[in-house]
Amino acid sequence: MLKQLPHRMKMNITLSIKKVFERYMATIGWDETKYDAATFMEQWRHYLYNEAAWFNELDDTMKANPHFHEQLAERINEIIDQLVNEPPTDDQIAEINRLVERLGIDDFPYGCRLEAKYHIERLQQELKKKKS
Structure with missing residues (x-):
């Protein structure tokens, strides 16, 4: 059934999954010990019924x-x-190292591209606050 959908809709489904997963992981600070599949699925259902235009189609x-x-x-x-197996890019690694050094904080683990993106955004916000 899913494979029979138009390509555009399949792409929108994929983008929706990524968006909801990224949003959920940000709410738990990418702390894998806090991951709860039931909570993620609640957020997925909410997204489907309230935000996903493709679902309405x-x-x-x-x-x-x-x-x-x-x-x-x-x-x-x-x-x-x-998503969790896609390694961070060299640019992301370099940016995290730069931000960690500028903020004077300890290095921390991150495992994938999306998690690196989250930490870059978080560290950039910290740096802005520190400059203010």
Whole structure:
């Protein structure tokens, strides 16, 4: 069912998964020990019904089909797996090292590109506050 959707809709689904996962992980400060699948799925459902334009385009029969939701859950797991296994770029690593040095804080672990992005944004905000 999911594979039969138009390419544009499949891309929007992928982008939605990434967006919701990134948003959720930011709320827990990328602390994997705080990750709760049920809470993530609550945020996913909220996003589907309140923000995802592509979901509104689906017909009610597909929305009600358990097979569709099983495939969507599989896709969510695939995308999350890809995201957490995508290594940070060299530029991200260099930027984090630069920010850590400028802020005079200890280095900290980060494992993937999205987590590095989160920490760069967080550290840049800290640096702005420190300059103020």
